[in-house]
Amino acid sequence: MIRVLFFAKLREALGTSSLNLEYSGDVAGLKQVLSLRGEAWRQVLAQDNILCAVNQQVAADDQSLSSSDEVAFFPPVTGG
Amino acid sequence: MIRVLFFAKLREALGTSSLNLEYSGDVAGLKQVLSLRGEAWRQVLAQDNILCAVNQQVAADDQSLSSSDEVAFFPPVTGG
């Protein structure tokens, strides 16, 4: 099981802050799997400026995921 | 009458914080006049890093002085 988190504008657009699912593969593959959940998911995950973190470290699309990883998707940050 | 002030290391070396004197001419000429007051004065005023202010504005050797001007001599500043 991996845990997937969504923040800010993404969380709102998907109406989801977190979910758990069985998955093995890389980040790009996870996006494809999630995109099958519906049109909103497909559109949000197709945006080219969304960021991904794996276990709280920024990760690229080709990073492979293992069981119990925490994966997060979020828009560019705007703190400070 | 012009008023002449000395600060910090200069004040200590000359044993003088201020004096009044009749003088007309430029800053360089004033230094020459003051240098005649003794060996300590000659040495201190010959130092090439001493600064001069006329009426509280930094001034060069060729600035001419008029009656009631306030002239100050001091070493490079070290505040902050």
Added chain:
Amino acid sequence: MFVRVLVQEDDFDVGDELGRLRSENSGAIVQFVGVMRERNEGDVVQSMLLEHYPGMTERSIEAIVSEAAERWSLHGVTVIHRIGELLPGEQIVLVAVSAKHRQAAFAGCEFIMDFLKTRAPFWKKEQLGDGSSRWVDARSSDDDAAQRWQ
């Protein structure tokens, strides 16, 4: 080295924080305080909601602080970032840095702010005067500011 990183709803006191950094060895302390402005992009903002990614936020700030501390031999760093609802005029963030000399303290503080803006997972949502709300967009000028340290 003294490091203090806090992500909290509560306000902070810059006087207290300065006191924690002051020492007989540090000749310079530079503090940056970010304040919520009433106007943004030409609109009046009534309040702001700050969301973050708990855990990753603290880790990313600590990584930025470590990098700055090593690069400029900093003596102490305090970063406090508020979350939750904020009103115009309120303090949002504090970055305070102590060092032997001022050049290091200035550079370290500015570096930490620039990377906090572009790497720490915080997101601002503005509540406008007309009742609508909007997520604040990231600014390319912030990316440029971070880029110059490379």
Added chain:
Amino acid sequence: MFVRVLVQEDDFDVGDELGRLRSENSGAIVQFVGVMRERNEGDVVQSMLLEHYPGMTERSIEAIVSEAAERWSLHGVTVIHRIGELLPGEQIVLVAVSAKHRQAAFAGCEFIMDFLKTRAPFWKKEQLGDGSSRWVDARSSDDDAAQRWQ
């Protein structure tokens, strides 16, 4: 524009000074605090005596502040410089600057400090642990720091 320039024996409170600069229009406040270090040039310093040129000090600081305020469109500037006897760990000087954005506040604050160091008529005399005393020499690195703004 808010300008506050003080030359005084008394200590100052950075929290109070920040409060005077805070507003709903200024997104950034940068504060520099100079602190007396216990060691200088390898020696233990027991106390420091700060002499200044009353009148010219205030005028020169105000001129530096005006230049910075115009160059970076600053909203407010506070400069407080202490005189008289100071002990290690004590605050010597505060330069606090508010502006719309952080780049202006950082640059304005650093500019004011660099010129305060090289133009404002203050002189430091150190009392050493062995009973001797010495005037602090001006540092060429401070001249270099001021030079880069030309």
